[in-house]
Structure formats: C-alpha cells, structure tokens
Amino acid sequence: MNGLYIHVPFCVRKCLYCNFYSVTDLGMMAPYVEALVREMDLTAALQPTGLKSVDTLYFGGGTPSVLSFNHLGRIMDRIHHLYHVADHAEITLEVNPGTLTPGALDDFKRLGINRLSLGVQSFHDTHLQMLGRIHSSDESRALIHAARKAGFNDLGLDLIYGLPGQSLEHWQDDLENALSFGPSHLSCYMLSFEPGTPLFKRMKKGTIVPLPDDKAAILFDETMAFLEKKGFIHYEISNFASSPGTQSRHNRKYWNFEPYTGFGPSAHSYTPVEQKRSWNVPNLSDYIDRLKKGHLPVEDSETLDKRQQMIEALFLGLRKMEGILISEFNRRFECDFSKMFSASLSYLSKNGLIVHDPARVYLTRKGIVLADRITSLFVDRVD
Amino acid sequence: MKNIRNFSIIAHIDHGKSTLADRLIQATGIVSDRDFKDQILDSMDIERERGITIKSQTVNLPYKAKDGKDYQLNLIDTPGHVDFTYEVSRALKSCEGAFLLVDASQGVEAQTLANLYLALDNNLEVIPVINKIDLPSAEIEWVKGQINDDLGLDAETAILTSAKNGIGIIDVLEGAVNLLPPPKGDPDAPLRALIFDSHYDPYRGTVVHFRVFDGSIKPGDTIKFMSNDISYKVEEVGVFQIVRVPRKQLYAGEVGYLIAGIKTVGDTRCGDTITLKNRPCEKSVSGFREPTPVVFSSIYPVASDDYQELTDAIEKLKLNDASLVYEKDSSAALGFGYRCGFLGLLHLEVVQERLEREYDLSLILTAPSVQYEIVLHNGQELIIDNPALYPDPTTIAITREPFIKATIIVPERYMGSVMKLSLDRRGINKNYQYLNSSRLEMVFELPLAEVVYDFYDKLKSVTQGYGSFDYEIIGKKETDLVKLDILINGERVDALSQLVHRDNAVARGRHACAKLKEEIPRQMFKIAIQGSIGAKVVSRETISAYRKDVTAKCYGGDISRKRKLLDKQKKGKKRMKMIGQVELPQSAFLAVLKTDD
Numbered sequence A: 001m002n003g004l005y006i007h008v009p010f011c012v013r014k015c016l017y018c019n020f021y022s023v024t025d026l027g028m029m030a031p032y033v034e035a036l037v038r039e040m041d042l043t044a045a046l047q048p049t050g051l052k053s054v055d056t057l058y059f060g061g062g063t064p065s066v067l068s069f070n071h072l073g074r075i076m077d078r079i080h081h082l083y084h085v086a087d088h089a090e091i092t093l094e095v096n097p098g099t100l101t102p103g104a105l106d107d108f109k110r111l112g113i114n115r116l117s118l119g120v121q122s123f124h125d126t127h128l129q130m131l132g133r134i135h136s137s138d139e140s141r142a143l144i145h146a147a148r149k150a151g152f153n154d155l156g157l158d159l160i161y162g163l164p165g166q167s168l169e170h171w172q173d174d175l176e177n178a179l180s181f182g183p184s185h186l187s188c189y190m191l192s193f194e195p196g197t198p199l200f201k202r203m204k205k206g207t208i209v210p211l212p213d214d215k216a217a218i219l220f221d222e223t224m225a226f227l228e229k230k231g232f233i234h235y236e237i238s239n240f241a242s243s244p245g246t247q248s249r250h251n252r253k254y255w256n257f258e259p260y261t262g263f264g265p266s267a268h269s270y271t272p273v274e275q276k277r278s279w280n281v282p283n284l285s286d287y288i289d290r291l292k293k294g295h296l297p298v299e300d301s302e303t304l305d306k307r308q309q310m311i312e313a314l315f316l317g318l319r320k321m322e323g324i325l326i327s328e329f330n331r332r333f334e335c336d337f338s339k340m341f342s343a344s345l346s347y348l349s350k351n352g353l354i355v356h357d358p359a360r361v362y363l364t365r366k367g368i369v370l371a372d373r374i375t376s377l378f379v380d381r382v383d
Numbered sequence B: 001m002k003n004i005r006n007f008s009i010i011a012h013i014d015h016g017k018s019t020l021a022d023r024l025i026q027a028t029g030i031v032s033d034r035d036f037k038d039q040i041l042d043s044m045d046i047e048r049e050r051g052i053t054i055k056s057q058t059v060n061l062p063y064k065a066k067d068g069k070d071y072q073l074n075l076i077d078t079p080g081h082v083d084f085t086y087e088v089s090r091a092l093k094s095c096e097g098a099f100l101l102v103d104a105s106q107g108v109e110a111q112t113l114a115n116l117y118l119a120l121d122n123n124l125e126v127i128p129v130i131n132k133i134d135l136p137s138a139e140i141e142w143v144k145g146q147i148n149d150d151l152g153l154d155a156e157t158a159i160l161t162s163a164k165n166g167i168g169i170i171d172v173l174e175g176a177v178n179l180l181p182p183p184k185g186d187p188d189a190p191l192r193a194l195i196f197d198s199h200y201d202p203y204r205g206t207v208v209h210f211r212v213f214d215g216s217i218k219p220g221d222t223i224k225f226m227s228n229d230i231s232y233k234v235e236e237v238g239v240f241q242i243v244r245v246p247r248k249q250l251y252a253g254e255v256g257y258l259i260a261g262i263k264t265v266g267d268t269r270c271g272d273t274i275t276l277k278n279r280p281c282e283k284s285v286s287g288f289r290e291p292t293p294v295v296f297s298s299i300y301p302v303a304s305d306d307y308q309e310l311t312d313a314i315e316k317l318k319l320n321d322a323s324l325v326y327e328k329d330s331s332a333a334l335g336f337g338y339r340c341g342f343l344g345l346l347h348l349e350v351v352q353e354r355l356e357r358e359y360d361l362s363l364i365l366t367a368p369s370v371q372y373e374i375v376l377h378n379g380q381e382l383i384i385d386n387p388a389l390y391p392d393p394t395t396i397a398i399t400r401e402p403f404i405k406a407t408i409i410v411p412e413r414y415m416g417s418v419m420k421l422s423l424d425r426r427g428i429n430k431n432y433q434y435l436n437s438s439r440l441e442m443v444f445e446l447p448l449a450e451v452v453y454d455f456y457d458k459l460k461s462v463t464q465g466y467g468s469f470d471y472e473i474i475g476k477k478e479t480d481l482v483k484l485d486i487l488i489n490g491e492r493v494d495a496l497s498q499l500v501h502r503d504n505a506v507a508r509g510r511h512a513c514a515k516l517k518e519e520i521p522r523q524m525f526k527i528a529i530q531g532s533i534g535a536k537v538v539s540r541e542t543i544s545a546y547r548k549d550v551t552a553k554c555y556g557g558d559i560s561r562k563r564k565l566l567d568k569q570k571k572g573k574k575r576m577k578m579i580g581q582v583e584l585p586q587s588a589f590l591a592v593l594k595t596d597d
C-alpha cells in the first residue's frame, strides 16, 4: 500500500544543525496549504488506483505542529477525499515542543493523528541551546505529559547525541530520561555537520570542535547496548522500537522499496512499478507559483536502472538491522549474492563486521558504526 | 629551392622561443587574429599548463621579403628544458640554420651552450638573437660580450628583439632570408626524405613528419620505409600551418607531412628514410643517434584489465615521442606493465600525463631508478635498473652507479647554496670559473641518481630561479647501494621498492613512509607502513583505523543523494589499487618520489 508524506516547510526559527527545507515566514502558511491541496488534487488525478490505498500518513518538516486546526483539518479532509486511508493506518505528526498551544494535541487526536514524533533532542538545556532549538527540556517534559493525557499511546522521541564536548554520562542521562516516559519509539541521531548549516560554518571556522570519532563511536555503542538491555528493538541504524508493532511503518516503506507519495516543497515520491523517483522543488515560492499556474511542482525525476536499484538495495538493506535478505536480492536482481560479493563477505565476516548466514547479511554492532564504509565495499562490486 | 629557408629557434628554457615564433607567425599572417593565442605552437594542454614547450613544432610561413621575392620559411620551435634535448637534436637535422636566442637579462645559460653545440655539430648557420630587450634589467652590451667570448659567435650580427613587444621581428625574417643558406638537394633525384617525428590520428592513421632531401613526393606515389621495406600508397602530403594544409607535391628542401593510411603503428620509425618503391634512393639519410635514457620506471594501469589499452597507448605515444624507450614488465603487486626509459624526471611526468590524458588511462609509476652495474662474486656482470631484479646483496662484489658532469651557472651570490646542495647530493666540486664579475660557472661530479631525484627543482629553489644546469654522463663509479623495501601491513609492495645509496637509505625510508601516510586514506583497520632494508625495519608509520563512518539519517528525501554519493565514491576508487586488504590511491605511488613542496 502507498504511504503519503506531507512536508510542512515552516519553522519558528532554524536550528543550527538543520538542513531540511523550511522557512520561518509563517505568513506563507495559507498560500502553502492552498498549493498543497492543489498538488494533492493534481497528483491523485494522475495516479493509478493501486496507489490510492494508503496505510501510512506522515506529517514531517519543518514543523508540522505549527499548522492550525483548520489547516490540518483541510489537508486531512482532502486526503480522505482523494485516497482510501486504511482503518488501521499509521498517521504520524512531528511535534516541536516549542510550538505547543493549549488544545492542539486534542485537535490532532480528533483529526485522526495516532502517532506523535516528538522533537525532544536532549534533556539538557545547554545542549538544546548549542543546537539552536527553540524549546527547553521542561517544555519537552510538559509536552510528553500532555500527549499522554490527550490519549496518545504511540509516542516516539527524537534524540541527538555526539554533540561537541558531550560526555558518556550526559548521553546516558538523556537516554534514561527518555525511557522514564515509556516511549514506544526512539530515534537517536548522531549529530552530523551538514554543509551550509550554521553549525558546519562554525566547525570550519574552528569555533566549535566536533566530538572526536572515537568518542562518538562509543556513544553510539552505548546507545545500542543500553536500549537493547531495556528491551528495545534496534531495527534501523538510528531507530529503536519498544515492540515489533511500534516500528515506524511509514519510514520502513523508504527502506523496503514500497511506494510513497510526497507532497510539499522538497518532498520525494517513489513508485516501485516504474522504478521512478521524483522530487519537488525545494523552494516554497516556486512551489506555490507552479501550483498556481496549475503545474505539478516536480523539479526532476529519475528512473532507476538495475545498477542503481542494486546500489540502493545494498545500502538500504545494510542500514536495516535485519539486513539484506539474500533470496529476495537474488530473485530481484537475478544474481548470486554470495558469489558476487564473496570477497567482501568473507573479509568482513572474518573481521567481525557483518554476519553472513544462509538467509541474510547484516551488520554486527562493530560494523554498524562503519556502515557507510562497509556499504561502499559492496557497492564497489556493482557494475 | 632558392626561396626556402629551414631553421630552428633554439635557446635555454624560457628565453622566449615560442613567443618569438608567435610574432613570426603573426607577421606572416597565417593565423587570423581571432584564432590566435599566446605560445600558439605549445598546443598540448600540458605545455600550456606548465608554460613550457615539450614538443618541437614545425610551421610553414609564406613570407614576401624586402627583395620583393616570395619565400617559404619552415620554422621549428624547440623546447629548452634539458629533458627534451632529443627533440631539439632531431629538429636541427631538418634545418640549415638556427636562431640562438639569449635572454637580455639572463645572458648565456647552460642550455644556450648545449644547444649551440648541437647546432654546430649539425653544421648549421647560427644567428644570435638577443631577446627581451624591453626588460628594464636587459643588459645588451653584457650579453654581446658573452656571445663573443662564451659562444664564439659574432655579436655584431646579433639581432635585437623583444618578442613580447614585437620589436625586431622583421629583422629576424630578413635574417632568415639573407643570412641563412637555402637547402641543397636534387629535386630530380629519387626521393630521399627523413622522418623526424610523427603522430597518430584516429581517423587517418599515422601522420608522418618529414624533410625531403632529394626528389619529390605526391599523393598516389608508393613509398617505402627503408628500414623495414614496408610500402604504402600516399594519400595526402602537405605542410603545417598550425593546421595541416594539403599540397599537390613536396620537393627537395621542403618540410611537411604525409598521410598514407598507416594503421600499423609500429611501421613508422623516427629517423627512418622514406623513398619511392619503384625508384629507391641509394643511400638512406643518416638517422638520429639513439636516445640514452637515464631514468627508468615501470608503468602499470591502475585497473589491471587496461593492460591492452596501455600497450596500444604506449605504441601510439612512441610515434610522437621518439625518446621513449620501453619493454614489457610485470609486478606481483601491479600485474603487467612496461619498463620505460626516460630522459629525465620531467620527461617521465610528461609521458605519464600524456598517456593518461590522451588515452584516458589511469596509471601507476614505480620509483624511478638509474642503471647500475653490478659485478657478482662469481664474476658475472649485471646491468640493473629495476629494484625487482636486484640480486641478493650477499652475492654482490661491486656496484657501480652512473656519474655526471654537471655544469651550473649562477649569479655569484648563490655560490654557497649551490655548493651545499651539490655536496649534500654526494657531489664533488671539480672546477669553477667566473664568466664575468658576477656570474659563476661551477662544475660538479654528481651521481646521476641524486640528480634525477629532485635536483633540478631544488637548484631552482635555492637560486630563486637563477640557476641553470646542464649535464653529461661521464661514466660509472663504485658505490654502496641498498634496496629499500616498503611493507604495508607486513606485505612487501614490489612497486614501491627503491635502490638507494646506503647513506640516504634511512632518510628515504622515513620520507617514503611519511608520504604514504599522507596519501593513504584511513580504512577500517589499522595500517602499518614500514621501510626496510633486508630484514631490518628502518622507518615506520601507522594510519589509524576509521572509528566511525555512518550516516545518521536516510529517509525518502535522502536516498537518491546517498546513492549518487556512493556511485561517485566508486568511480573515485577506480584510481585505487588493492594491495592485500589495503586500498592504495594512485597518488601514493607518485608521492613517494616527491620531496617536500
């Protein structure tokens, strides 16, 4: 079944590390919603029925929690009008603790949102400041309580670690704090310095010094050890679920070559039948202009050839802790995985970086911190 | 024939040969202003980037002289760098005269003398030209004195030019007409032409550059190469006017090209004589002395399956670079390749770059070496230029290495630094003399191996560009040699081995390890780099392992970008060579040879 992603490109203020597309001019909200609805109409009209059944909706950003009740309602209505949303659908909305208005959570609930992803990031205010977040840790705590009270059982928390100067104790403290709220899902992202962000510029200037790789690796290792001990399922590099049923169904579509349709500036769509991926213009005014003229806001698209599909299957497969399913890979690419990659496989398993059993290949904990390197060894063999 | 003049422009490096050629080309109007660019004869990218001439280039200039008659001037611009003297010597074979340029502010330098001797050996009429007279630092009278005293030429006949500002250009053209002899030769005799260069054209096959000494040649003629008796039917003859310009016929005394559908690259040899199949000449033109390579190195393709492409490329390059000498070679680490001989380190770099650019190859070169003479205890004598073939040291009785006589000309103030540099390189000062009150000519005996390493660059830097240098090989002397091996994670990489003097071995070993550490990217495990002599480790570096390499986020919007990145990295790795488990970038092999910048 299809999954819909709605990119809400507004933020109260840009965080220092963020390279997602968003603007801070909230005055653009109304024309954005108009354009978005238009995009849905145009897109749905062109889509085959197969893509009309959806079982995941994901409001991401930016900061979708800045949407008013009316705006979010309008979007939801349109989705229900154009698509068949399954009864058991997973409907996620990302919430920034700094944008909470009274009653908003109840509104979300009423509009059918059944899963919240809360951008907590840290329980240390100094760290929140270092990241340029707009909220305090107390506001995060209040949000979590309020979400529980509003009846949200499926709560995911986003955390960031590997900050300059961060100690193991600090991070353990964050993890324990997070677990004290009994979340059903945790995303733990190692901080990266993305080109173009203020944090990146500060690093280049030398005013901040990233945590050394070996320290960051230790924090990652601790994350895995700690969460596994607490019964969490590590199912993707940065994602952990309290039970098999609380893994993000929507995000798994990205990794499993299932279809998804993205709306809003910079959103990506993928249809496996055609092996086509397309993406929207990453600019709000362009996006609005194009839709005003009745054009789809697609910037570009690509049709993946076998080679490109294989590269994606390799790196997405290795990012999942279940790994690459060998029989499926062989069927899909009409090849012999174990033979094709025999050199890398034996070398990597000998060094304890992967496990290669008859059914699948997956990274060990030692391999996970080197996922990109390991992936490139596989990709080298693709031609 | 009376109206033909064949001449070269020769000089020390940078004295303005190509710039003067530019002015002569412009004065005769064969190139429109729109198509003109500075140093137009330096047509290879590598020449333009480095600002030096590497290939001699011929250009045919129609010129109406002051005497009212039309002349054809065949000019050959030559390189000045010592590594390309072979290009000069071949150019001179097709000439009756030469303009010898002297930079008015630098005066006579090492290659001024060396090239003058080459011209005199070929019995050419030599006209001195004092160039760059526009420079505020020009000292025309002083240079005239040198022309008289050091060169033994008549300074009264010297033409004064500023190639940059177009001064004296007509004097050069008139000088060619009035002071240089026309070619001799019999246009009615059987064809007798000398191949002095060629190049490969993918559509037309080998394009042969030649000078006609007797007879004539035209399309339709069946020609024969005298060295191998192979015949071809001529499709086109013509002259070079920046582009190829076809002619109906070329006669004795002329310089030009021919195309004859020659697809077998090996058929054409530089120095060979072309004649007619049905009416052959009696005696071939005396060819060129064989080039004497001084540095040897092996060339391997980064991707082992590119060996056939390399073979093809080397054969074609050889057409256009007669000084390149090669034979098959193989290495445990690098597979099949070629052992090549070069006229110097710059020549080596140029060959690598041309092979890579013109034939789209990615190559690895092994450490350059000179040729050693080794006598074993059992009396057997070996010539070794490849560290891979170096015998067991316990079997060696005597090793000899080539020595050169180096002539270095510098302003007096650099005497100390040149002395130090040469002594550091195991040199012996044999002689020095003042050329005038401020310039010194110093003569050293130096091991060739020390010179090929990076001597010239160092000399340039310690003399701030004022030092000039020429050398000749004087023979071999006994030496104390060791083989320095490089081990990566305990595995000896044969392609990184070097033969070095025992006194330098430890320093070289340290240098090589340090350079490799800079060049080899971190990998998933620790990499140990060691330099060793026999079983003894003399230097060591380690590259720590990657501790972390993982992308935190990968959602719908990240997948395409991530895939493209992986694909790009994969392409970059084409330039990597796997040595055991370690990925060595191509640059690592070269880095070992370079000194610090």
Ligand SMILES: Nc1nc2c(ncn2[C@@H]2O[C@H](COP(=O)(O)OP(=O)(O)OP(=O)(O)O)[C@@H](O)[C@H]2O)c(=O)[nH]1
Pocket (backbone or CB within 6 Å): B011, B012, B013, B014, B015, B016, B017, B018, B019, B020, B039, B051, B052, B053, B054, B078, B079, B080, B081, B131, B132, B133, B134, B135, B161, B162, B163, B164, B165
């Ligand atoms: N001021 C001045 N500079 C000149 C003159 N002629 C040449 N140059 C400069 O000298 C430099 C070297 O000129 P080239 O013509 O490339 O010298 P070359 O002798 O061909 O050098 P190689 O081919 O490398 O041996 C360039 O920067 C020229 O612009 C001149 O008459 N006056």
Ligand code: SF4
Pocket (backbone or CB within 6 Å): A010, A011, A012, A013, A014, A015, A018, A019, A020, A022, A061, A062, A063, A096, A119
């Ligand atoms: S709130 Fe989220 S999307 Fe907005 S700037 Fe911060 S990290 Fe980026």
Ligand SMILES: [Mg+2]
Pocket (backbone or CB within 6 Å): B017, B018, B019, B042, B052, B053, B077, B078, B079, B080
């Ligand atoms: Mg030149």
